[in-house]
Amino acid sequence: MVADAQLANFQPLSPLRFLERSAEVFPDKLAVICGERNLTYRDLARETTRVARALLASGVGRGDRVAYLCPNVAELLIAHFAVPLAGAVLVAINVRLAPQEVAFICQHSGARLLVVDEELLPAGAPAEDLGGVREVIVVGDPAAARDGAMPHTGYREFCARGRLEPLPWEVADEFETISLNYTSGTTGAPKGVAYTHRGAYLNALGEVIHSEHSSASVYLWTLPMFHCNGWCTPWGVTAVGGTHVCLRAVRPDAVWRMIDEHGVTHMNGAPAVMTAIARAPEAHSLERPLVVTTAGAAPSPTLIAELERLGARVVHVYGLTEVYGPYSVCEWQPDWPQLPPEERARKLARQGVGMLIAERMRVVDEQMQDVPADGVTMGEIVMRGNDVMKGYFRDEDATANAFAGGWFHSGDLGVMHPDGYVELLDRAKDIVISGGENISTVEVEQALLSHPAVADVAVIGVPSERWGERPKAFVLLCEGASADERELIDHVRSRIAHFKAPDAIEFLPELPRTSTGKVQKHELRARERAAQSRPVAG
């Protein structure tokens, strides 16, 4: 009886169920649009089974890692289901990494197989560097392989190994690892963040609720799928039976074409990406309501206003690789729609509160005590719950450090506002300490972004004999706009405390960003150090 009861009333949580269900409920509904290819949910489930079977036939065993190096194409979406369906662990690698970084991840994860898009084949390292990888599968034209690369197999040939015999859409234990996501870590070796089936399931449901997805969702893949498994959206959009629209490269003109052609209702991405889209020449009023879920940096009031003007609703979420992508959401309050746009945007620019499926997000001092909820006292943002990673793969020390005291330490600095909303001020390492006072580079950046001529900005601390450090800004101006250093510094001083205004502004044609939209401040710091050490002529 107990055995029957367990069978009847317990099922390990797994996103695999989402595809099983949508294939049953919406077999003929469009699941994936990828270039000229359309897949229904029946097709998606069939291709997933085929790939899972091909993985098994290729010697991939339970718990083995399978690496993918692909842009946002159907093959990578399929992998989010096929790899766990085969009982294996997906390692989706950042496509902008250098060959030696790809090699490191293959080695560290111990991946058995590497699936590479033909476009990225040159990024593939020589065979001898790939650790335990026994085979390289090429999506697209295998002839694109460069000399010296490992012998490889075409994706079609690989798939042909897979019979279509069904596999159970389930996992034995919901705490099993579903994927490893290597942090882009601006310093140090990347760490492999392990996600569980349970965490992925719950995080996907949280995003469905907070971004208000339904079976009518048409989701455009502007966010890289390799980034925190696309914030679990491959699983969430599939859960509701929505349509995925793939996109190889996020060019604003292509984005607008997709929005118009397919009636896109949802997209996710960093504010920098959304700014480029909102300011594209093709930008126009939306015919269908669009939800833009954004994270990675606070959306500026300007961006929020621009998106709202086009007819989009902004959902601001915040998180890290270690928490399955988004952990918090800046929940709208009933009185916000009545606020003046500027004030509303300021409220919405905060990182907010734990999602419905998450626990309370805290801001703590070094003794793990909550800082006062005064919007001023800075502390570290810590999190816990089912959407916190299982740990760093094969790195017990880093895991223990990250979980010290039973909370995940984000390394992000923030304040707690009186309304319980957290605002991120800076990465711990990015804060500028000037004359003993903390200056949040994010705050200075927001002040600069509110100037109409400023398109993009990054602030770092530079050494100062008198103050220890002083903020310096790197600015990209809007096309056709002009502003000089003095004007911008005055603008900042008119908005925030004078001592926080940068002493210097350097204009750049582009800011160095990671593939996920984060400014690489370490590059700006390196550049600055190089400039300072250069002997002054004369």
Add this chain to the structure above:
Amino acid sequence: MVADAQLANFQPLSPLRFLERSAEVFPDKLAVICGERNLTYRDLARETTRVARALLASGVGRGDRVAYLCPNVAELLIAHFAVPLAGAVLVAINVRLAPQEVAFICQHSGARLLVVDEELLPAGAPAEDLGGVREVIVVGDPAAARDGAMPHTGYREFCARGRLEPLPWEVADEFETISLNYTSGTTGAPKGVAYTHRGAYLNALGEVIHSEHSSASVYLWTLPMFHCNGWCTPWGVTAVGGTHVCLRAVRPDAVWRMIDEHGVTHMNGAPAVMTAIARAPEAHSLERPLVVTTAGAAPSPTLIAELERLGARVVHVYGLTEVYGPYSVCEWQPDWPQLPPEERARKLARQGVGMLIAERMRVVDEQMQDVPADGVTMGEIVMRGNDVMKGYFRDEDATANAFAGGWFHSGDLGVMHPDGYVELLDRAKDIVISGGENISTVEVEQALLSHPAVADVAVIGVPSERWGERPKAFVLLCEGASADERELIDHVRSRIAHFKAPDAIEFLPELPRTSTGKVQKHELRARERAAQSRPVAG
């Protein structure tokens, strides 16, 4: 380290978290409207803590049962959180039960405390019948107590025992029992269906997604909260920070007043209840979109059309007490909006497919093999997964029977359509077998309901010498409408197979229904038996 990791990345699923979060995120938002009383989420969390503390101070211990006999008032909503917050188990009793039935449930559940609304005090059994109940708490005026009832305490006095010292909004084990729901069982003693924290959490999220709840939800309590814990809606609406509008008695005029006054966006209930609302003299076009989630019987095409005309969207769900209320949902397909109303309504009247958080619903023969998906072959509807009950409280045999073969046996008969949608034909015991052919009383009822003069109907089998059984219909006509037996039988014959048409129709001024809207066919059968055994005069 392992201990830290467990703390950081695992939290037992519990609906308690939903109230904790909404009180933090939406402290000033309206949580409950109950008559003249308004509670914000801060108030709701505070009152919940107060009641939980009062329970503990009254000697309620971990796992003890606490019974409530209340209509849809704030106190019962609070109990859905306060009782589990105290570590106890909620037993919400059907307010229409007779005193001896209430006594049976108190005895069987071993409840320590009984909380009764003053209106229902007469239903309270004498003290000596209440088993282990040590104290009766009266909500409202304790002077309403009748002679002979147990000595009782006023709710206010009871609450005053509770300090406001916080309790942790969590449970140690997500498989702990959160509530017992006694089946209204048309025959035999009621059984206590045990729900877990995990099941309640997941079912609540499923309903949030399928009924599209958000923090803008204004939910009117037309469904009894004592019925399957109101389909887990106390937890779901609280999860998103929506507003609960309580309602002591579901009178159509009061419902329409609430809809207009509070801008109701969602309500749940049986089709009979929704029909009464849709046909009330107060019915009018809705100003705000309204989602009507209905279950308990298939909504008739007529009802669906009527609700759509008013501006409401119908979500049809199906389930039983044993599966936390709704288990399946009749998901809309992309092409349904284009179908002729009649055909669309027929599709929507089916019970559908497992919810997103459920497993696949099956229709099986006696060997547990799936019947052909032909829409014709009848079998038993079986279910499994996280939203299937833990079991029947203190009834291992019934639990073992219900879970035979690792699936929950609903006792409902249905067919599987080629599109994978299940259609309920009848309760196993309600089917009419005429000349060896099965006749679904639901099908005959639907045919009768499509006649404009028919307001309500119930079909049962009556003994027939020639055929074994023949269907007989009991009909309630619409106010002011008329139709005779012949006309209605002809109408049925024009729509379904002739042998399925009833041989006799009896007109009644009202149909006997359970408090949850189900027709009590056993009463009609008893009435029929009595009529048959009466000697015919002359």
